[in-house]
Amino acid sequence: MTSREMLLDAHWSRFEAWCSAWGRSALPASPETIDEFLELFPGSRSQQRLRRQAIARAHAAAGESSPVTPAATPTVWHEDPKLADVERALAEIPKYRHPVGLRGRRDAFLIVLTGYLRLSRSQARSVSVDDIELTSILKIRGRVIPIGNKPVTCMACAVTRWLRVVGNSYRGHRRETYQLLDPTRADLEDHDCHVEVEEDWRVADQLLLPLDAHGWARPGVPLSKGAITRVLPARRRASGFVEMVGPRTRRATRFNKLTVAETYKAAGELEEKVAAAAARAAEAVAQARRLGLDIDGLLVPVPDEEDDNEGPGDASLAAGLARPVGVNGCCPNRGSSLERSPGSSSHFELRPKTGRTSPTASSVAV
Numbered sequence: 089m090t091s092r093e094m095l096l097d098a099h100w101s102r103f104e105a106w107c108s109a110w111g112r113s114a115l116p117a118s119p120e121t122i123d124e125f126l127e128l129f130p131g132s133r134s135q136q137r138l139r140r141q142a143i144a145r146a147h148a149a150a151g152e153s154s155p156v157t158p159a160a161t162p163t164v165w166h167e168d169p170k171l172a173d174v175e176r177a178l179a180e181i182p183k184y185r186h187p188v189g190l191r192g193r194r195d196a197f198l199i200v201l202t203g204y205l206r207l208s209r210s211q212a213r214s215v216s217v218d219d220i221e222l223t224s225i226l227k228i229r230g231r232v233i234p235i236g237n238k239p240v241t242c243m244a245c246a247v248t249r250w251l252r253v254v255g256n257s258y259r260g261h262r263r264e265t266y267q268l269l270d271p272t273r274a275d276l277e278d279h280d281c282h283v284e285v286e287e288d289w290r291v292a293d294q295l296l297l298p299l300d301a302h303g304w305a306r307p308g309v310p311l312s313k314g315a316i317t318r319v320l321p322a323r324r325r326a327s328g329f330v331e332m333v334g335p336r337t338r339r340a341t342r343f344n345k346l347t348v349a350e351t352y353k354a355a356g357e358l359e360e361k362v363a364a365a366a367a368r369a370a371e372a373v374a375q376a377r378r379l380g381l382d383i384d385g386l387l388v389p390v391p392d393e394e395d396d397n398e399g400p401g402d403a404s405l406a407a408g409l410a411r412p413v414g415v416n417g418c419c420p421n422r423g424s425s426l427e428r429s430p431g432s433s434s435h436f437e438l439r440p441k442t443g444r445t446s447p448t449a450s451s452v453a454v
């Protein structure tokens with residue numbers, strides 16, 4: 089045993105003795121008990137830190153989650169009644185399907201690191217495989233990750249779900265990643281943290297992987313600090329999302345309970361309805377065409393004096409363009425004439441039929 093361990097043991101013994109003398113529970117201890125103890129026995133900052141560490145260490149050794157709240161350091165996770173707490177945020181994060189489930193799992197892991205362990209962005213980015221102990225008790229940096237009542241809000245599940253997929257994601261194994269995120273094989277009633285996790289997560293050099301727009305990992309650097317700052321509030325905004333998983337994740341329709349004969353009958357009726365709707369649509373199109381012809385008949389090109397001065401090529405072009413556009417299309421410039429501007433090969437002029445405008449004032453590029 090090192091001298092530091094002996095020192096921690098001595099601090100723990102003193103805390104334990106005080107608890108038993110005053111009728112407090114030492115293991116597990118409540119945060120209030122610890123605060124009371126530290127107040128009664130003042131000491132230097134480093135001494136108080138050692139006492140906290142001793143209590144946390146004894147809890148970790150007993151498989152209890154640590155009651156020691158880390159010293160208040162500015163972190164990216166803010167207490168805000170308008171934003172979801174850790175469990176609520178975990179509940180509403182998608183856990184299956186690619187890419188939403190992969191991104192969701194990564195973000196749930198980030199929430200445990202920043203919201204529960206209160207790691208800063210830099211600390212969260214530097215969490216590596218060596219920081220994780222995955223035995224019957226899950227620990228990150230020596231702290232126990234608690235098992236929640238429900239699998240969807242369980243912090244240990246949030247970690248194991250990510251570890252289960254991060255290795256394949258890191259190596260770009262798409263087929264395996266899809267399989268792990270298959271919602272039809274999932275059951276959100278069972279704790280993921282109770283199922284053994286294969287060791288391939290240990291290949292990931294970064295655990296907080298950045299994901300591209302298509303949901304594939306970009307290994308090399310961990311998620312940026314800016315991305316962490318953006319992800320957390322977005323994940324904490326209540327959306328009411330409830331994930332549907334299981335063998336039958338398709339939404340129920342009115343056809344689900346029909347027999348084969350009834351299904352054929354219903355399909356036949358649906359076909360008839362579609363045919364009737366198509367016939368109505370065809371009639372509407374025919375009516376529109378007839379209306380178009382009628383309107384075309386009413387539009388007569390008005391001769392323009394300037395047309396007489398143009399060359400034969402330009403005049404015929406102008407006449408062709410001035411003719412109302414055919415019935416099958418609609419003419420956006422109906423009521424106007426497009427004319428080629430004299431001396432220009434690439435500009436036309438848009439002119440109302442009933443008036444004259446200056447050629448320079450209304451030139452438009454086509």
Ligand SMILES: [Zn+2]
Pocket residue numbers: 235236238239242243244245246279280281282
């Ligand atoms: Zn769990």
